[in-house]
Amino acid sequence: MSVNDHSNITILKEIAELLNEETDLIPMLKGALSKFLRGTNFETGWIFFINEKGKNELIAHENLPEALEFNNCHHLQKGGCWCVSRYRKNELKKASNIIECQRIEAAIESKTGDNADITHHATVPLQSGDERFGILNVASPKTNKFSEEELELLESVAFQMGSAIKRINLTKQEQEIALVRERNRLARDLHDSVNQLLFSVTLTARAGIEMSEATEIKDTFKEIQQLTQSALTEMRALIWQLRPKGLESGLLEAIKAYAEMLNINLTVNVSGVIQFPSRVEETLFRITQEALNNIRKHAGVQEAIIYITVTPTDILLVIKDEGRGFVIDPEKSLPSIGLQSIQDRSAALGGSADWVSQIGKGTELLIRLPY
Template identity: 55%
Template sequence: MSEANKDIGILKEIAELLNEGTDTKDVLSGVLKRLLQVTGLQTGWIFLMDETGAHQLAAAEALPPALANNENQRMCQGGCWCVNKYNNKKLTKATNIMECKRIEDALEELAGETCGLTHHATVPLGAANERFGILNVGSPYKTHFKKEELALLEAVAYQIGTALKRIKLTQREQENALVTERNRLARDLHDSVNQLLFSLSLTARAGVEMTEQEEVKQTFGYIQDLAQEALGEMRALIWQLRPLGLENGVVSALRSYAEMLGLSIETDITGAASIPGTVEETLWRIGQEALANCKKHSQTTVAHLTFHTAKDEIVMSIKDDGCGFHYGENIEIPSLGLKNMKTRTEALNGQFHLKSKPGSGTEIEIRIPF
């Protein structure tokens, strides 16, 4: 078989693998393993990069012990020449990297066996104008990649970039479908259960007014109180499913939500930028949880919302002047709601800060890059 036909066969096989999956890490792991098998190379790893330049080890195959020790810790931390070149936008095609800085550092620190790996080729992963990260491959004692090898790696990298874009679009479609379903469920709850509870409350109220027997009045009054409490819970649930007013921005939605909870909210808004939908949704969910906590636990009816938008970051702070509680940076976050806020923030590579002292209120601050 000619080299050209062999390369076409490899690209076809890689394309089939890429088209099968929808989970990013599973797809990258499978493709990397197969790529090494069909090319005869031994070691490889894929870094996914975010907008801030931070890298994430998304797949790795046959790393030498010096790089694989402590659950690939050396690969997950620090910088290197290929990452720096990618972040400086100087990596535009498949390139021979003369030496691997991570291997060099491991040798200097006597971190373990390197199995003869000293060099690797680096290829940027992208599709159209989008950049996703880098593919690195190498073999023991291989110090140079031929032009034909780099061309094949570049073609595979483009296939991987296209697949990553497809997965990203698929996930976005799934998120949109989820929002649509939540909106449908919210409408159904409003039109059915919410109306039934309202009718029950009116019926109980009428029962109180119609009867003269004190025990019956108390029973109807109890039913009315339960119906009103259930109505309040239902309205809050509908708000969580379908935030009416979010189309006017997250600040407007949080103002309305605070009003629904019976809170007075003071706002301070600075900056202006178009916020991505996923970021806005996250800020909305975190804001809901923070305002609900204020209502339930702070023993105050006033909250303060600060919202600052810059060109590459958004900062949101929600503070109350209530009772507060004991908390320090070395103490575990005390509630599931607060842990959920932190998890939502970090899922978007953001930073979550919590401050609270008895008698001094509570403040949460969210910083999310975009």
């Protein structure tokens, strides 16, 4: 065994240990890339995730030259490249030398910083079995071609990364399944205990009204009945949020059913094909739930309009009412937990949440999620 072979085995071992220990995807990939660069002749590297539609996202990079790092890695974020194109066509099967790179060329031509003599790069797909996740690119100064040995080492590291990505994705899926099961259990418990108890109190109050003759006692029972009925509505809404019935029949049906439960007359307008990944679908449903809850509690109206527009890159969700409206002080926190939740849920998927509201003229909520 040569000294170089021993060195490569050591690098692969250290990277394997890091990949096995980490549970957070992005720090894991950054750490593995950093170790790889420190132990080899490669000096810089970056990782793209590429989704099923071919959209690429720069998710990690290390030791980029000034020209590539300029303006939040502008030249890596924008434009085309041979490696991404080959990946999209499913033609990138193993580690390869790149003869030319449009992104690097654009960075050099822009003269926005030193390119540190980086002109070419090697590329390798990140995959595990039939599952593909993206590509790993690495480069060195004054190098336009890497040796077979270097490419084999790059392939080995990419294989390790692909396996680790799949492991973390499976772990997340298991956690999501466990969370759904726990939500279902809690929803059943609330329905079987608290919900039934409140229903019994409502019946008791109704009987008290019918049996009492004194006006004050009747009024007291009426108040108990109204309060209990409100609590029942809140409880049913909470159970819905824990376990959204009807979502298995589609997003629109679930939204309409939830609005009906809240006694809100809802108009839904759709443009584009409504077929989303489960996580996006649930996020849209949860956001709509929060918005409809806010309308029921604060707007003072029982009508709302929803617009869902699907473009090639985004999902736009607009929820409008003509209720009381509100004014937000920029220096203060949001006026409701619901609005904060909507903002957080949108941000979790890389989207945004904005609203326009005016006292006496209603509220318009605009959600934009990348798709």
